[in-house]
Amino acid sequence: MRAFEIVERGHGEVVEVDPPVAGPGQVVVDVALVGICGTDVSIFTGDEARLARSRLSYPIRLGHEWSGTVVELGEGVDPAWLGRRVTGDTLIGCGHCARCLSGRHHLCDDHWGIGVRRNWPGALAEKLLVPEVSLRGLPDEVDDEQGAMVEPGANSFRAVQAAGILPGSTVLVLGTGAIGLIAAQFAIAAGGEVHVVGIDDDGLRIARSLGVQGTWRPDEQPSTPWDAVIEATNSPVMPGFALDAVDAGRVAVFIGVAPTPSEVDARTIVHKEITVHGILGGSLGLNDTIAAYADGSVDPRPLIAATVTLEQAEDVLTGRAPHTRGPGPKFLIDPSRVDR
Structure with a gap:
């Protein structure tokens, strides 16, 4: 499958990689849209303190704000997830420390971060591996654009x-x-x-x-x-x-x-x-954010600047991508689109 990876400080490429395979308790998602934020930019530009703190090494696949559809289930996963539109929690705790057991998994010292920590491959690819515990279903009232903006909204x-x-x-x-x-x-x-x-x-x-x-x-x-x-x-x-x-x-x-x-x-x-x-992350606010998007009390879509391809990801990260939709701060990437 196609994926965008940072191969060295300040430089990324679209590469061909093996698609993920769902292990026990995991699913594979067909990625619809991915949002880019300041965290992604700081990783791309090689913020050494952030890279060390997040235990990241090249190549790095970004993408922690996303929406998509579940297409593959690992052993033990609820079959009801198959075919559902979803987004997910970025932060994955170890599951057994005191913080995880008290509902603070996003503060776990040993946590993983999809696209942002310990090299868990992010959503800047056609498919994404996600633990079932991280999934959040998207109702029909929340489209893929809003779904990709649940994480920042949370x-x-x-x-x-x-x-x-x-x-x-x-x-x-x-x-x-x-x-x-x-x-x-x-x-x-x-x-x-x-x-x-x-x-x-x-x-x-x-x-x-x-x-x-x-x-x-x-x-x-x-x-x-x-x-x-x-x-x-x-x-x-x-x-x-x-x-x-x-x-x-x-x-x-x-x-x-x-x-x-x-x-x-x-x-x-x-x-x-x-x-x-x-406030560190949105983990504890995902459900409330989806509900607010669904009932229309909050709508992040006026913030979208453009939707671009994986080939244009580096332009977004370097600030060169044009605002084709509006002056907003949020660029979305559609991994299924290909520049010709």
């Missing part, structure tokens, strides 16, 4: 959930990437008065089209006593910005990851009695 859902947003809460979202913009949608759905801070004009325009009540540059956001601030950028200075912006006694949520250490003064947290939450 990160956003968990950030909004951690923020404790109630009807009337004032919410400031920092960042106009996919996580920030979907978080803004979830915060609106929760009844919040939502504002977005960003530095990208297109991202701010998309935020306004999604129904936020205000968009701002970092140097112009109003001195509102924000009940919740969700930091979803890759800037090392914005976590400190979030702590300064949030009201005393309220909540700051950190989901963005900067390439260098962030600058945070813990005295601000103490003196303002701020509750701080960190």
Whole structure:
């Protein structure tokens, strides 16, 4: 089958590889669509700290945001999965440590990550091997585009959930990437008065089209006593910005990851009695995200920039791919399409 693999730092190729075979407790999925995110870009560009932390070595097959159809079952798998449209959990715990047994498998020290950790082959291929335990069924109301955006959406859902947003809460979202913009949608759905801070004009325009009540540059956001601030950028200075912006006694949520250490003064947290939450992944929010996409309260599709082929994956990862559908931040890849 065809697959896109990073063969060295900053360079990938479409290669022919053996298709996966489902072992006990596993399935093979025909991949429909795959999303590309900042994590993929940092792996592609050879972020040495991330590669070491994630125990990755070349060649690397990316792809942790995906949708598809189950076409092969391994021993012991429920036959009802065959032929179902699905997405899945990126993070696979060991299954027997204290964290896994207490429902925190995404924090397991020995976990695997589809397309992102310990070289589990990702979805940038025609077929994908997935453990049954990771599967999530997609209802008819959720199409393949939305299915490929469940994983980032689940990160956003968990950030909004951690923020404790109630009807009337004032919410400031920092960042106009996919996580920030979907978080803004979830915060609106929760009844919040939502504002977005960003530095990208297109991202701010998309935020306004999604129904936020205000968009701002970092140097112009109003001195509102924000009940919740969700930091979803890759800037090392914005976590400190979030702590300064949030009201005393309220909540700051950190989901963005900067390439260098962030600058945070813990005295601000103490003196303002701020509750701080960190969000690593979407594992615990997948079902709620699928439900929100299905009922229409949240729709990630306005964020799609284009759908391209495996041959164009490197252009996406290097920022050269054109936005043929809209100015949004999310590129999708269709492994079944071939450039001629």
